[in-house]
Each structure stands twice: as structure tokens, then as C-alpha cells.
Amino acid sequence: MNLNYTPEQDAFRQEVRQFLNDKLPDDIREQVQKRLRMPKSTTERWQKILFDQGWGASNWPTEHGGTGWDAVQQLIFEEECAMAGAPRQLDFGLRMVAPVIMTFGNEEQKQRFLPGILSGEEWWCQGYSEPGAGSDLASLRTSAVRDGDHYVVNGQKTWTTLGQHAEWIFCLVRTSTEGKPQEGISFLLIHMDDPGISVRPIIMLDGEHEINEVYFDNVRVPVANLVGKENQGWTYAKFLLGHERTGLANVGQSKSMMARLKAAAREERDGERPLMENPRFRDRLAQLDMELQALDLTVLRILTDAKGPGPAASILKIRGTELGQNLYELLMEATGHDAMAHLPEALDADYNGPRPGSENATIAAGEYFNMRKLTIFGGSNEIQRGIISKLVLGL
């Protein structure tokens, strides 16, 4: 047993840190660290910088232009990026659809789609959930009916994050109503500009627009955009959800958030003393600090397990999302009643009007509200506990 990183891993961390120090633009760093509203161009610029470095896809094998890094290197990279204030890369392309295309797609699809994801020139969104199919994803009803060389798609998807920006959507569609619901699902790639697609924004409880509803009205999709085999989409979806769950631990983000919280505790005033000297607040901070350490090491323990993560990855999703929520809640409490004001205009970098309290106060309650999504999406935490009960405990 030895919980230290190897000298090679330490050297790798230094290399990443140096790169971030040299190449991460200040305006991007500021947007991310202050959690301001981010234009599409921020993510595009950053992906281009990573791409030029050869680091566009930390989770891909080298044959497709990825870094070929192992799981620990990937974690170190994510952690350093988060701590430095780099924007999150786009999971929908890089971590969700790309592994599916690499594993189950044909050669043509790999050639057509992977380069655009890697360079960040083509954005993807996810067409999984429907109004009637959330936790019970297999009950989805959006239909794809074969008509010559095309599928004709009809239905509705929802909670489509970044749907307003994406060029492509990867969709689970129903190609058969026979047998079990899971057996009639296919995995289809659809261009968002295709005739018959419309996107309606959903405003979240923090007043911001990041999710959408996507409607399909007789959308004609070439059969060439089917990934793998017809009616095998559920297998690919489960493969993808496994990838998503590991990523949802979000330790890098939580570490960066913890650093921000500690800084806030030193900066926010509690009368004559910094808030950090308020023992009741400090205990709550210490509690989260301990839980973060437990999660961090649990992630490393699970990821370095030779047997692979398996259903235990659900632990990471549950604990990671709960911790993420608790960190934002504590930031909100750190700023106290200053967090009550709702200043959407102050989420833009050029805002210089009045605000109650600190910049932390401006974002704290909105982020707390927004982060309620963490325990709901990607398979709600109730579903994850069900997975542990069933697949780990054998109940």
C-alpha cells in the first residue's frame, strides 16, 4: 500500500500545470473561476488550444487522435484543468457519443464524426430522455420507421443540454415495438439542421437557459447514420451510461470548488473576524473536506482496480453529486443573506454595477438551485441506489 503518486505521475502533473499556466487565456480563466455565463466561443477556443497541443481527447486512444492516457493520468489532467480554471470540455461528444462510435460504429462513421468532436468544430447533444421516459428510459417512444435509405423520425426528446448550440444529436429511437421495450431501441445520429427538427428552450430554476426540448416531425435520417445494429441501441446506451457515471464523480470540479470555498471562508467577513474563524461554519467546511478526500481516494481505488469499475461506479455518481451539491450549498450559506439577490446581468464578465456582498454571493444561490440537477440526471440517485442493491448486493 502506498497512496502517493509515482514520480512519473508527479512529473505528468507538472507538465499539465505548466501547459495550463502558459496556454489558458486569462479571460477564459476568469469566466470559469467566477462561474460567469460562458459564450459558446469560450469552449471552442479552449478545445482548439487543447487540440493543437494533442490533448483534445484525454480519454481516447491514440489511434483516433486521443492522448492514450491511463485512468490516473486522465484524473490528474481533469483535476489540474479544474483547479486552473479551464472550461469543462464537452462531454456529449468526447465522452459519450465518441466511445460509442469507436466501439460500435463503422469505419465511415469513425472517419466522419471523430475528427469534428476532437477539434471541437462539431458540437453534440444527447437525445435520450423523453417527457414520459426519464428514469424509465427504456419506455421511450420517439419512433424511427424505415423508408428506403432513410429512417423517418417522429417524437420528442427533453432535458437536451446545449441543444441550442449543437450540430448533431445522438438519439435513442424506437425501431420496434416487439418483445421487451429494451429490445426495440436503436442508436441514431441526427443532424440538428435537418428539416422537421425544432428546439424549444426550457428555463431552469436559476433563470438560465441550458436545456431544451427537441421535437422531431417526420425527420428523414439516412440509414448510414445508424450506429451498430438496428434494435441493439440499448446495449450501446448502457455502455455509454457506464462511461457517464464514472465521469459524474467530478472530483476535479469538487476540488476546485473546495478551494474556492476555503478562499471564500477567509474573504467573507463575520463582523470583526473572517468567516473561517466561525467554528460552526468551519466544522461544516471540515466535514466536506473529509468527504472530498474519501471520494477522491475511492475514485482512485475503483479506477485502478484491475477488475474495472463495474456497477460500483454508481458509488461515484451518488457520492460525487451529493458532495457537489453540498459544496454549493455551503458557499451559499457562507455568503448568507447577500446570496438572496438575483442578478442575472452580473453573470456577464463586463458587469460593473452594484451587487450585495461579494462575487461569490452573486452566483451562490443560483448555482445551489442549478446543482439540484446533479442528483436527478445521468440516472437519478434513486436509480443508482437501485443498481447497487441489484447488481452489487444481489437483492
Add this chain to the structure above:
Amino acid sequence: MDFTLTEEQQMLQDSLRRFVDNEYNFDKRSEIIATGKGLDKGTWSALAEMGLLAFTFPEDYDGLGGNAVDTMVVMECFGRGLLVEPYLATVVLAGGLIRDAGSDAQKAALLPAIASGEKLMALAHHEPGNRYNLNRVNTEAKPSNGGYVLNGRKTAVIHGGQADQLIISARTSGSAGDASGQSLFLVDAGASGLTINDFATHDGQRTADLVLENVQVPENALVGPLDQAAPLIEKAFDLGIAAICAEAVGAMEALNATTLAYSKERKQFGVPIAKFQVLQHRMADMFMAAEQARTMAILAATNADSDDREQRRRAISSAKALIGQYARELGQSAVQIHGGMGVTEEMFCSHLFKRLTLINLQFGNSDYHLEQVSNLLLAETA
């Protein structure tokens, strides 16, 4: 022991519930918030006509002589429909202070004007960086031109931007942290040297920050005794805390009702999600939280008018600490059970959740009031 409402209170509750349910629906509320004005004139007039703006004022000043339990009944109904009107600021906080500490002339000038709905008021006490401790007053008032001149900053002034007149606390002696040396002053919203920054809040209400630069007020602007306002300020906020505790109870029960209804409608895996035991137990916990909250809101209301400082402190802080915790658990559960719908602004659920969250941040969060109760334990003798 008697936990029942009087016949009059019962009637008040019935008519106010009808008013909120029929006249203040979700769409109407959204429209009022979108105006950015912080209140709806029609609603405010209706509340005045119902006598609500004067309920707790003495009969000599157009009031009905009501107490904090009456305020509890009103605020619970407001919580149920999430009214955003400046009742707390004008009637409970500022109106309560004038009633309890104002001179006869001040009462005569202000209480009937509040009662009729023509005057809005606010209480400006908290200051930037001073969090919740009520004695941390740095704003200064110095004798000048036969009156006083005020300098300093105020924050978290609920509906301060809508008020015609504000009651502003300032230090007339001593230093920040001292209980003694605080005084209260009436200041017109348009006073020279007073800057009011009006902000929306996440729960659809309004808050303001004030900057006071050489704001001159006359001698008769003083409310209550010079240097000895601290007990008055504490009591005013205790009445405010009791009021928002009751509002929380109304919001919690509305949230439980909407969550229960949603869980019966929403089907997954072929059954209503209400059939899942994990959600049933969660809703049972939510029910218990609301019941306990109701008890604590009653405890707060029945003690809020008391002049026994220690007994009042224990009741009010216990209520605020626990209701903050219950509201948090209940609110988070409600959003979780609503799933994706719970994180959209389309559902009443998310608005109830936001108000409950802000109630915990207002007038001292759970941690702050836990500390108050904890300090009382330290002072107990064996």
C-alpha cells in the same frame, strides 16, 4: 393548552386562503414579479380593504389590535401562494417598530397611512460583512443642525427600494458589537445623500442596499429612545422571524401537496412513482417536517410579543433553526421527487423551494440560531 385558532382567526384564514387561491395564482404572481415593481397595487389595495395592513396596530390608529398569532395566520396563507408583496417589510417590521416604539406623532402620521395602503416602509439594519449579529452596527449618526447626520451602509433591506420611508439604525455611541449605543431614525426614501440600490431576489421579492452619505434628518426623526434601540430592533426581527416561520409552514404544506399530487400522476416503469417505497418514505419524512415546522411556528408566534427576552430568544431561535433545517430537507426532497421538472422554472415546486431556501438565509440561518440556543444553554444554571 389550546392550539386552536379563535373564531375570528379561523374566519381570517378561510377568507385569506380563498383570496390567495383564487386571486393570486401562479401566472398572476409571475406577471407581478416580471414588472420589477415589487408589488401589485391591486393586491395591496385588496389587502388594505381586508384590514390586513392594520391588523396588528392599536385600535386608536385604525388598527384591530391583533397579535403575532394573527400575523402567523396571515403569513401562512401568504406562504401557500408565495405572495411577493411587501407585507413583511411594511407591516410586520417597520409597522411593528412604529407601533412599539414610535412617538404619538409618529404613530398618528404613519400607522393610518400604512393601514390604508398608501405608505410603504422598510427596516434597514443589517450591514455588509456583519452577517446576522444584530449588534454589529457601524453606521453612524452624529448630532448636526439640531438633528442628526447619518453615514454608513446597509444591506439585505427587504423591499427597501419600494419604501416611501425607511427606519434606519445607526450608532449614536459605543462601537460595533455593543448592544447599547444604537438608535433608530426615520428617513425619507428621497433624502439627499441616500442611495438605494434595488435588487430582485431569487424568490421573486426585492431587496436593497443603502449608502448613506451625510444624510441629514431632523431631531423628531428619532424613533424610540436614543442609544437604547437594541432591544427594539431585536424584538422587531423576532416578530419578523415568527412571520417568516409561518410563511415557511404555508410554503411547506403547499410543496407537500404539489409533490404528493405529482407523484400520483407521474408514471415510470408502468406505475405512478408514488408506488415506490423509497419515495413514499421520503414523502412521509416531508410530512413530518411540515408538522414539526407548524409546531415550531406556533411556538414562535405565541412568544414573539413577549417582553421576557430570554424566553422569547429561546422560542424564536429554536423555531428558526429547526424550520430552516426542515425547509431544506423538505425542499430538496420535493425537487428530487419532481425529477427534471423540479429544476425548471415552469413548476410551482421550484418557486416554493427557492422561497424556502431564502427563508433560511433571512434573519439568521439555522447555524446562527443554533448558536443562540447553544449560548442560552451555557448560561443555564444546574
